[in-house]
Amino acid sequence: MWIVWSYDDGVLCITDDREKAVSEYEETKQWYKDMFDGEFDGDERVILAKVEKVFYCHDTGKPVIEYDDEGNEIELKDETYWDWKEDTF
Incomplete structure (x- = not known):
């Protein structure tokens, strides 16, 4: 099981499909890069994590x-x- 989480939206997806999770992670990561160009302050982050339990x-x-x-x-x-x-x- 995989989970993708972002600072702005919280949980973006929970799935057993690793490829889907990686795709969601990469799309969200690119969105952050496009949205925040140059210097910024804050705790912006995207997390891709394998769930154990x-x-x-x-x-x-x-x-x-x-x-x-x-x-x-x-x-x-x-x-x-x-x-x-x-x-x-």
Whole structure:
């Protein structure tokens, strides 16, 4: 997994495709060079990084269940539970 980040825009892309990440990095780097000609001050930067681990929430697909006043289960339409997941690359 690869991530490209820039000072101005934050995360630009997260992908498993290294070529796509490198392309995004190079395009953004060129944009910075074209935008800031000569001397400037600031913390402008673009980062291309290989991700080793990612921790995120994901949709479990399990429907959310609530209970009415009589204690009967009610399955909420279009609502599902979420849970945490971690991937290591």
